[in-house]
Amino acid sequence: AQSVSQHNHHVILSEAASLELGCNYSYGGTVNLFWYVQYPGQHLQLLLKYFSGDPLVKGIKGFEAEFIKSKFSFNLRKPSVQWSDTAEYFCAVSRSGGGADGLTFGKGTHLIIQP
Amino acid sequence: DTAVSQTPKYLVTQMGNDKSIKCEQNLGHDTMYWYKQDSKKFLKIMFSYNNKELIINETVPNRFSPKSPDKAHLNLHINSLELGDSAVYFCASSRSSGGLYNEQFFGPGTRLTVL
Numbered sequence: 185a186q187s188v189s190q191h192n193h194h195v196i197l198s199e200a201a202s203l204e205l206g207c208n209y210s211y212g213g214t215v216n217l218f219w220y221v222q223y224p225g226q227h228l229q230l231l232l233k234y235f236s237g238d239p240l241v242k243g244i245k246g247f248e249a250e251f252i253k254s255k256f257s258f259n260l261r262k263p264s265v266q267w268s269d270t271a272e273y274f275c276a277v278s279r280s281g282g283g284a285d286g287l288t289f290g291k292g293t294h295l296i297i298q299p
Numbered sequence: 300d301t302a303v304s305q306t307p308k309y310l311v312t313q314m315g316n317d318k319s320i321k322c323e324q325n326l327g328h329d330t331m332y333w334y335k336q337d338s339k340k341f342l343k344i345m346f347s348y349n350n351k352e353l354i355i356n357e358t359v360p361n362r363f364s365p366k367s368p369d370k371a372h373l374n375l376h377i378n379s380l381e382l383g384d385s386a387v388y389f390c391a392s393s394r395s396s397g398g399l400y401n402e403q404f405f406g407p408g409t410r411l412t413v414l
Contacts, residue, residue, distance in 0.1 A: 218402070222340075227389065228405040272340055284330045284354040284395045286344030287403060294340075 186211040186277050190290035197265055198298050205260040205293050207275030214280035217258040218287065219249055222272040231273075234258065235280070245269070270297045302326050303406035305390050311412045312380055320375045320409045322390030330354075330395040331373035332403065333365060336387040345388075348373050349395055377411075385413045 191206040219231040232243025239251040276287040303324045333345040346365045347354045362378045390406040
């Protein structure tokens with residue numbers, strides 16, 4: 185079974201700071217990787233995803249993530265955060281070719297951006 | 300157009316009651332899921348349905364039963380509600396044909412409070 189570890193449970197940054205949220209997964213096979221964001225009181229929205237190909241993926245709102253297979257990592261980055269980025273961020277993994285497999289989520293990172 | 304919708308958005312009930320949460324998707328997906336998000340924001344899959352067949356049941360008590368009248372709907376029935384069932388329940392859907400891509404789209408969530 186897969187597992188996902190997010191290292192930072194709470195992160196507080198000032199506006200315009202750079203962001204990197206760590207995510208590591210554990211699984212012996214090929215995986216699909218995702219970052220979801222949950223703004224206060226809202227549902228989960230997909231930020232970006234990796235299935236195959238270029239390990240550097242770009243998502244919405246200026247976010248990007250890099251898949252490093254040798255490190256089983258899929259860290260999320262943004263060069264300059266905004267107050268509106270305050271939210272809960274979830275890394276998730278699913279078994280590639282898993283069909284109806286559900287997503288295995290990390291425990292989330294609560295990001296607070298101070299004006 | 301709402302892609303994945305859930306009703307109700309809020310549900311407050313007494314212990315021991317039986318309740319249902321409805322989910323509908325208009326994306327033409329063939330797989331639907333239920334996730335539970337606890338008070339610490341941890342998301343865990345409960346069920347998935349693919350072509351009206353239950354695929355996953357992750358150690359969920361049998362008081363919870365998913366029912367899918369058709370591909371576009373996956374309802375969650377909960378019998379004999381307990382305090383620990385209080386959580387936010389998210390419905391999601393994805394396309395799983397060929398098992399190649401299973402990006403999931405989430406509904407807005409149903410906040411269940413058991414008193």
